[in-house]
Amino acid sequence: MTMLGSTRSRIVAGAAGAVLIGGGIAAALLLGGEEGPHAVPPAREAPADEVLYFLMADRFANGDPTNDDGGLGADPLVSGLDPTDAGFYQGGDLAGVEERLDYLEGLGVTGIWVSPPFTNKPVQLEDSSAGYHGYWITDFTSIDPHLGGTEALESLVEAAHARGIKVFLDIITNHTADVIGYAEGDRMPYIGTDAVPYVDADGNAFDDRAAAADGTFPAVGASSFPYDPVLAAGEEDAKSPGWLNDVTMYHNRGNTTFTGEDSQYGDFFGLDDLWTENPAVVEGMTALYSDWIDAGIDGYRVDTVRHVDDGFWEEFLPGVLGAAADKGAEDFFVFGEVYDGSRAATSRYTTEVGFQAVLDFPFQGAARAFASGKGNASDLAAFYAADDWFTDADSSAAQLPTFLGNHDMGRFGGMLLEDNPGADDDELLARDLLAHSLLLLGRGNPIVYYGDEQGLTGDGGDKAARQPMFGTSIPEYVDDELIGSDATLADPVYDTAQPLYAWIAELAAVTEATPALRSGAQVTRLAEDGRGVYAFSRLDRDERVETVVALNSDDEPRTVAVPTWSRGTLTLLAGDGDATVETDDAGVATVTVPAYGTVVYQAGSGIVERDEAPAVTLEAGWDGDAGDEVDPGRLPVRASVEGDGYAEVSFWARAEGGAWEHLGTDDAAPFQVYDVVTGLAPGAAVEYQAVVSDGVGHESTSEPVTAAVPEPTVAIADPLAGGTVGVEATVVAAVAPARADTSVTISRRVAGGDWTEVGTDTTAPAYVATDDLADVEVGAEVQYKATVTQGGVSVESVIVAARAGGAKGAGQPSVPGSFNELVGCAEWWQPDCEEVAMTFDDAAAAWTLTVDLPAGSHEYKIAIDGSWDENYGAGGVGDGPNMVLELDAPATVTFLYDPLTHEATAEAS
Secondary structure (H helix, E strand, C coil), X not given: CCECCCCCCEEXXXXXXXXXXXXXXXCCCCCCCCCCCCCCCCXXXXXXXXXXXXXXXXXXXXXXXHHCCCCCCCXXXXXXXXXXXXXXXXXXXXXXXXXXXXXXXXXXXXXXXXXXXXXXXXXXXXXXXXXXXXXXXXXXXXXXXXXXXXXXXXXXXXXXXXXXXXXXXXXXXXXCCCCEXXXXXXXXXXXXXXXXXXXCCCCCEECHXXXXXXXXXXXXCCCCCCCCEEECCCCCCCCECHHHHCHHHECCCCECCCCCCHHHHCECCCCCEECCXXXXXXXXXXXXXXXXXXXXXXXXXXXXXXXXXXXXXXHHHHHHHXXXXXXXXXXXXXXXXXXXXXXXXXXXXXXXXXXXXXXXHHHHHHHHHHHHCCCCHHHHHHHHHHHHHHCCCCCCHHHCEECXXXXXXXXXXXXXXXXXXXXXXXXXXXXHHHHHHHHHHCCCEEEEECCHHHCCCCCCCHHHHCCCCECCCCHHHHCCCCCCCCCCCCCECCCCCCHHHHHHXXXXXXXXXXXXXXXXXXXXXXXXXXXXXXXXXEECCCCCEEEEEEEXXXXXXXXXXXXXXXXXXXXXXXXXXXXXXXXXXXXXXXXXXXXXXXXXXXXXXXXXXXXXXXXXXXXXXXXXXXXXXXXXXXXXXXXXXXCCCCCEEEEEEXXXXXXXXXXXXXXXXXXXXXXXXXXXXXXXXXXXXXXXXXXXXXXXXXXXXXXXXXXXXXXXXXXXXXXXXXXXXXXXXXXXXXXXXXXXXXXXXXXXXXXXEEXXXXXXXXXXXXXXXXXXXXXXXXXXXXXXXXXXXXXXXXXXXXXXXXXXXXXXXXXXXXXXXXXXXXXCCXXXXXXXXXXXXXXXXXXXXXXXXXXXXXXXXXXXXXXXEEEECHHHCECCCCEXXXXXXXXXXXXXXXXXXXXXEEEEC
């Protein structure tokens, strides 16, 4: 059987001391030398009992007004300080956080997550904004003087630790501030690795990822890139540590569009994108963040994880966590940001790549739907049933940091306003309290976004969700509605009597005193169709006392029958409900939950234990219910356990000729894992077995079952069906999973003719071929398909049909003009602004863009592929004069562009 290399984390049975292999980062687990499948406790290696508070240091509290300008003077375009502009520094600092530790401790916070505190480029003039957020770092070795400098961080850590509060820093490895420019122009469009590969110092092309993987990364120079990187005079030493000033440490491929290959290789709006495939960058970043552990911090939240290659994380994470262990920080916790709502997409970073946890973006969507009344209570049951995407030998969904809103997507209060435009303040407050109940009482490490406990809302994401809590005059902040309060942000808002603050504090105290609510198993008990009650049990496997939580998304009280493992009296711990309820002989408790309310009950004695080991049966493969997501790089393994008592199912696997490996242990039905099989060839046989335990000595083992590793999937990602392609058509195929031996052949046929091969590509992450269509008639249908081969298995994609567009007809046109900022662009005449990108209209055989414009005179041109390199003006003339649109009144305007004549028109309605 072909082995293709694996990063999965497993315990191998029968090894001396049981060695943990692959991409996981927990320490080796001792299993007493047992042979073959056996019971293993559920993974709780990383913290699963924190209450985190995410704050933006510039916006939470101002403890030292003398550092507001960072020592750079009064000019906002130099210092970045302008309290009248939401895009500039407001004056908050780490001393302010330290001054407010009483406030945070009273809220029940056990950990503070601080936005990136490192020294930033104060202002990026091209963005008309300042580095208040912390994501434009120039000096990774010091704390920004706007925040008080390195001594302020050390003081905060010491003061927080004295109260038992941890401190986590937001860090960035993907990019630095925008310092590097290109000789060809700043912020250029992206150039792919297939179109222009990297070359070494001698001019030989090479695949950077393959070279990094096999240890042959060559010497490179400034001419190794598709663009010529340059530093402006005076910025040669702008960054620290010094190696960051070497322009060859960056990708230098132009701006990302956040899709496909350029999502990991492109600059974020000009930010210098680090060449994370380069071993020198890996070594430098690992050393840098290993050094900061000496400040006494307790962990990192890692920014933009999915925009960095897996190979970087597979070196960086063990390096930093190993350094933490060497420095005595045994519980150091690193969690990543993977901005995606898919379980398959987010879970691979813990099960394959090696993170201890990732931010639970899927939870955010589920919680919003439930609390806003837009989803069914039963949807929560389905959501939690899919937690097992995260179950592996050293981690689980129990340690995922959960949240309701943040600095990028916006505040949860603002989402409630958007979802319930007619709701009064009482309803909005009740829904907000309900959402925080789910956040605090459900599995995971809950994160409160600063100010949410004061009912802050805002008008959207980014700057609109980054209000100062210490008073402001900025109109778009002052006019914000606060949920549960008559206050405004014109004054400081740190009210400990605010209903949201009080409720979060109460729930945090209850969870602190209740082991089951901190890291216990979570088992769904009841989920009503439509708006209504979702109820679940939490159980600590050592204490074995059940806690029952019921939440109601309906606008009327609901009385429901909730099954439990307990008998007798359950006592109210939190919420507005009966002080006690009794179970019947079958363990069913009748509970009344107020409208938009929450009740928490705890049993007076331990659960009813099983008398004997339950029977367990097993099935594997995607033939069963796949749910909403399928990942061909994983194999689902499902266990059916007899009875409904508490159970833990340990899943084991072995490939042909291999040892048994522990996949993970699930402690809540449905019992399942999603085995990572990217290291095995498609079609390979894998044998599975499960051991069920009640945790107190009763165990039984299933019969083994065998499943085959799924075939990969392949699809034409570009062109889109019905799209237009030019004389040199770039055809891109997407493959899942992208194994090391992947080869993709792209073929095409014209007007029903024979298939001809366009090209073959073996380089990840995108598989590309360039098709010469010079001899194809304009308007003719061109069909493409891709064939992927892995481990001797070949799979064909679905055929995609496009239209030949003629010379220069393939590029993506946009409409840069004097109106761009009016429709959401960052600047006037911005060719790479998404808001003015055109779409192709098949019926009109033209590209179109429709926008609303005010009265006045507006000038515009057509630009191709987000750049001025190819542009058309009046009469379709290349580099021609601006076109002018006169509007006597506000109007909806549709721009049309003909890719064959290059002429553009504008129609107002």
